[in-house]
Amino acid sequence: MHFHDNQRKVDYVLAYHYRKRGAHLGHGSPGHSLAVISNGETGKERQAGGPGDIELGPLDALEEQRREQREEFESNLMAAGLELEKDLESKNQGSVFVRIHAPWQVLAREAEFLKIKVPTKKMYEIKAGGSIAKKFNAVLQKLSSPLQPKVPEHSNNRMKNLSYPFSREKMYLYNIQEKDSFFDNATRSRIVHEILKRTACSRANNTMGINSLIANNIYEAAYPLHDGEYDSPGDDMNDRKLLYQEWARYGVFYKFQPIDLIRKYFGEKIGLYFAWLGLYTSFLIPSSVIGVIVFLYGCATIEEDIPSKEMCDQQNAFTMCPLCDKSCDYWNLSSACGTARASHLFDNPATVFFSIFMALWATMFLENWKRLQMRLGYFWDLTGIEEEEVSSLEHSRPEYETKVREKMLKENDKSVVQKLEINATEKEEEDDDEDKLTWKDRFPGYLMNFASILFMITLTFSIVFGVIVYRITTAAALSLNKATRSNVRVTVTATAVIINLVVILILDEIYGAVAKWLTKIEVPKTEQTFEERLILKAFLLKFVNAYSPIFYVAFFKGRFVGRPGSYVYVFDGYRMEECAPGGCLMELCIQLSIIMLGKQLIQNNIFEIGVPKLKKLFRKLKDETEPGEADPEHSKHPEQWDLDYSLEPYTGLTPEYMEMIIQFGFVTLFVASFPLAPVFALLNNVIEVRLDAKKFVTELRRPDAVRTKDIGIWFDILSGIGKFSVIINAFVIAVTSDFIPRLVYQYSYSHNGTLHGFVNHTLSFFNVSQLKEGTQPENSQFDQEVQFCRFKDYREPPWAPNPYEFSKQYWSVLSARLAFVIIFQNLVMFMSVLVDWMIPDIPTDISDQIKKEKSLLVDFFLKEEHEKLKLTDEPAQRSQGGGDRSRRSRATSSAPSGPSPTGSRASSASQHTNV
């Protein structure tokens, strides 16, 4: 954790691999393998290592070049004030760690540049609201104490230090007890990282920063160190161990997360992710409860549901038209009794209420997140950092710089040729565009992007269509065989959904990679635009992938069937598939639950637990196969940088967020058809939190602490999904479920205001004799003579003047459905806006605190100002002699009434302003 002098803390580590040509000459001096190079006190050891190296044979060109670039970079770092230490390159090849320490001067300077807010000496009390609120909070705290993680609180909860951006001119403001520990580890590493990003390396094509060097393989890795081992025996506690014990174990799944500690250790960005995940998970609790209640309501009322009772009634059974040509027979509606009853579980009035609730829930969640974000921002001193945040992300990406350089080289080549032709002035004007990529340069990338995304989406759709064809053909094939005919529907649905699931899982991985590749092709300028575009593309592809089969079932399946006598055929002899007699909602529900559960289970278990383990195993095997001059002493007591080097590098939060966002979609988009979604999401997330935590604490190198005020583009995506869900739910209720037809029947057609006769009302008549030649059921075994068969649609009966046209009922039900969509959508959107507006984005107590902090700050400075003025003023006053001056100024103060009681105070104060 420290340099070899055991004093200077290691704030950052650069790792690189070296290989020597001359090594096989046997020059390696093992005695020096531990010699340490640094610009500190141990520098004298260098004398021993130096001459040995000079005698080495010629290194190969690339290696030599890299070494030079490294040297230049490191010397630039030292020029910036950092202190470096590294081991000797004593062996033929191996990893070298450059340890970096930032001394106080550097930290202070950079903290001032970065406007890092640090606590001042001044503390103030945080108001906890009125007396009732206080008592309530106390009770709540007592009740929840077993759920609180056992983390020592860094500061008194009731007091907060006034924070102010660090300034070396105002050192007296801050409570600096020890300079070594004034900035915490995350801040130190952030400062060093900032310098690393800024430092140029003129040899490496003038690239800026460590990221370019890593991209060019000059360094292999750059990471800050973990605070220690998380599973070390004994009582010595470090933050990492604390996090492991109180947060990153499944055993503590019921506890709150120690957000402040997470933020202190990993930085604000990761802290915000876990805070968001925690809030989301806790918001899932009420929606799960209500979802279960809605489901139970469905279970409880199943016996009272008149339509399903009517469908199950064997006495008054309806003779239905055959489901396929030739091989299918007429059938009794009562045989579909099971699905009808099951679909009532999800298709009852409570789901309408539930989907309104969930739309408002989504708004509430987002509003509360904004508030939590503000609260965290206040306690983490993030208010007013936006400018600095941008600057840390606006460094150009190495790929962008490479591209620009290539372009400039090409332009230069061209301009050499063209120089004779074009005159100088025009040339100058063109120079403006040279240092950035124009639209023309980007066009191929954009075109490629557009084409690929289009192709991917088409691919997804074709796979969905393929599965549909599979379903149709398999169903037809199976129904030919009498033995399998009985459970055709179950077999076909189950296999099709599983195929869908597998395809989704595979494409998910592929699309993730494709999105990354496409974004690279686009060559965005900064890290931030790269991230945003990647997220947008990945989201688009994954969203389409995960939801297209569900959309098909919800809105398209069974709507283009045609009618008996004029069915729609996909291709010769294969009719479009119909929904089950209970309605498509049941199938939608099955589809949803299998895809959601399967996706979560498989992705969690295999991809998030299994793959890292496999990778570890693979690396271990590789390490063992490589002979490697393993240092026995080294491997016994590995240093922290060795340990961290062996961990996986941190690659960003995008996959974690993406998984949750897709899940959020499942929870909100189709909640009208699957009220149990929140429960499954909740169960998943309780595990997910600890899984992610474990990954961050035990399996990844420590990420750079990144400061952000918000979760960025994810918030927009979330609120977009929230808004989209209102429309989708409106359509699911209006179009997919039977809610509206029942309502219309009950209030317009029913004779006694009940649903009796509803099933009959929804079934149209068809005259069997009008079936097309060759499509009649062969060898019908139906027990009675069939003259009319029934089918589910609102059409005129065969005896009407315009048979099989859509009937008036059809149009009135359609009107009702559409009116419902309009009312539902606008009402819910209006309510969301209202909720949004009613809940202030900044919690009142926080905005009060912020105001208070500001006025305290002004007071603080005004006081200081006065004292300073007094100090500089008093000598001047003394030397001049206050006689005539004080007389004059008193005269001016309040003229007509002579010296007022306050006059003397005023005059003494007004003097120095006249100087």
Added chain:
Amino acid sequence: MHFHDNQRKVDYVLAYHYRKRGAHLGHGSPGHSLAVISNGETGKERQAGGPGDIELGPLDALEEQRREQREEFESNLMAAGLELEKDLESKNQGSVFVRIHAPWQVLAREAEFLKIKVPTKKMYEIKAGGSIAKKFNAVLQKLSSPLQPKVPEHSNNRMKNLSYPFSREKMYLYNIQEKDSFFDNATRSRIVHEILKRTACSRANNTMGINSLIANNIYEAAYPLHDGEYDSPGDDMNDRKLLYQEWARYGVFYKFQPIDLIRKYFGEKIGLYFAWLGLYTSFLIPSSVIGVIVFLYGCATIEEDIPSKEMCDQQNAFTMCPLCDKSCDYWNLSSACGTARASHLFDNPATVFFSIFMALWATMFLENWKRLQMRLGYFWDLTGIEEEEVSSLEHSRPEYETKVREKMLKENDKSVVQKLEINATEKEEEDDDEDKLTWKDRFPGYLMNFASILFMITLTFSIVFGVIVYRITTAAALSLNKATRSNVRVTVTATAVIINLVVILILDEIYGAVAKWLTKIEVPKTEQTFEERLILKAFLLKFVNAYSPIFYVAFFKGRFVGRPGSYVYVFDGYRMEECAPGGCLMELCIQLSIIMLGKQLIQNNIFEIGVPKLKKLFRKLKDETEPGEADPEHSKHPEQWDLDYSLEPYTGLTPEYMEMIIQFGFVTLFVASFPLAPVFALLNNVIEVRLDAKKFVTELRRPDAVRTKDIGIWFDILSGIGKFSVIINAFVIAVTSDFIPRLVYQYSYSHNGTLHGFVNHTLSFFNVSQLKEGTQPENSQFDQEVQFCRFKDYREPPWAPNPYEFSKQYWSVLSARLAFVIIFQNLVMFMSVLVDWMIPDIPTDISDQIKKEKSLLVDFFLKEEHEKLKLTDEPAQRSQGGGDRSRRSRATSSAPSGPSPTGSRASSASQHTNV
């Protein structure tokens, strides 16, 4: 403009009225009337005035108290460093002006506190895009040069100074040529105003700031001075005169506004208002053009419109059912030919396109406003001011403080009584709530607000209903009389709309006052919340007031008529009113145009031009009637503060914005029915800009320069109206216009795909014999025997099994209408979101500039840093002797390869970090 020493600039003026009891004793010494009191060089004159005042008789208590408070306040101001000058109170009564000058020290100190950004010495070039863009800009500039106001540009347009918050420790950064003119007048007055707001006056119940003192009548007015006279003869130019000549005259209506000068003179808030108004007006130009084209398209196609031709066809005339009971006769549809043709002007497919266009136009406008705001923010150095902005508005309002004080007094009274009963700890807890108003204190205010707003809205609705009743009864009364029967409809509609207009105008004024009163009752804490709540309330009331008659005509009129044989009666014998045969759209159009035009013309002419003139006249008369010991010398050469005192005080931008927002509503909300609205709005605004400009330049006291980054709540209201307009337009097209029925007829019912037969299709049959007893037309003079009359509705004919029920056509048309609403709403909203997303909020060039500015700033400071370090380091190095240190540090730099070429540079730099 200056103190009597002709050197120190007057930055602010406080005015108060005094009255002396002892005056009638004849002590007033006229010789001293010009004596001047100040804390500057002229202070010696006080000696002369002083003794004369002391001999005055006893003043009355209130006056004395006020005087004392003024004295304390003024001495506190001087304590804060301001310099004051005022005239002697020589007469019995009169106005005294306290002139305030802020010396350099005060300005510098406050500028640092307020983090006012000022230009540094460093300048940089603003990139003007690529070469083509440059040329295009040059051409554009040349073309538009006659439109540009002739204002000297303060700075080179191509260069911009790097700005940095003012800091006294970094004075060398700024380009301070003369300390007196470094801060412009607006900034100076802003600084003084800030001090005035902050300074406490302990005698006046410890209130803070000048606002409380004005509220308590201790001072009468506080204002900064105008820059001079706007109509002074001669060539001496000041900013006010320049603004008058180049901006605030009707003669220059075609020119662009000199926004930078406006901002410099009036501050950012007013600058933003005029920039917004300018952008809005210029955005009205394309929409006006397209609106006129749409209207002309209607005119051009009027001869080809089949339905109106069919209606006008005298041959195949339809016999219509009577429009009222008894006294009305059957009539021929061809008699309504005129309105049918007229309504085609507004009800054609082009309006559908136009309303989509206008929805996108609104989004584009808002997006462009965001961009312009960013651009102005960049050029006006407003980036990153949000914190400071809040602080300047967060001072508690005087009313709030009074209320809190009252409450505390009451609490104290109570606590004296209760002290014996409750123990001390509980008391302490209650103290927390004492210094602010709790929900309990506010409840009566909120209740009153809620009740009043409800009452006002009910009032508006009842008036609308009253006008409806007026129309129904007058129509009935007039149709009894044969002479007036011919032009019943015209008379009734015209008078009703005029009544509506008058009511709207009157209620508008009343509601403005009511909203203010209600907000005062609410006692919001800060000026900002006051403004926001006032705006919301006033907007709600005025919106409902202006739009409720229009909403009635658009969506309710003619929908609850019933059908022949079972009409709906409002009250005995009076049927609900129907729309004209051409459809309600025509009436909506008339209603809209009259209300919009009338409102604009009358409000502009009477309220904005007439009323101020009347007020001026009134004040003049009052001044003349008051005897007033008018100072002859004074009135000949009035000082600027006298002139400004006689102007109207500035009362905020709310009315100006409100007028424009309501107009924006007219332009967007019902644009589907009145495509000429943008034209009228454009004509109005061209005048409005100059009218407002004139008001600000010539008729108002100079407002305090307020810094804001945006137009605040108005933007939210605008975007709310924009979103609302999508829904309203969807409904207007779907429900009010005949667009959908025509489409449905054309594609589903027409035999040849044309609209031939459409009119017949929309008219249902009614069997005259089924008319209720007593409602048949008396003495019908219709020329033929009537068996069936027709009415406009989709109902089953009398010979159907279920006569007069809604027919299948009704339901299919209804479905189509609703489907159109859903599609239109979601499509347009999606497009708006897309436009919003495609247009970046920050223009690329500005964001590039901001980034560049930031990196320049970092470079600037880093350079400075290095120089500073070198300066402090060199002596240290010299004294130590660089020998062993430089050797050691060179050794550390890049170990294995020995001293690298850059080593020496690195070592010299790394030294000081090791100190």
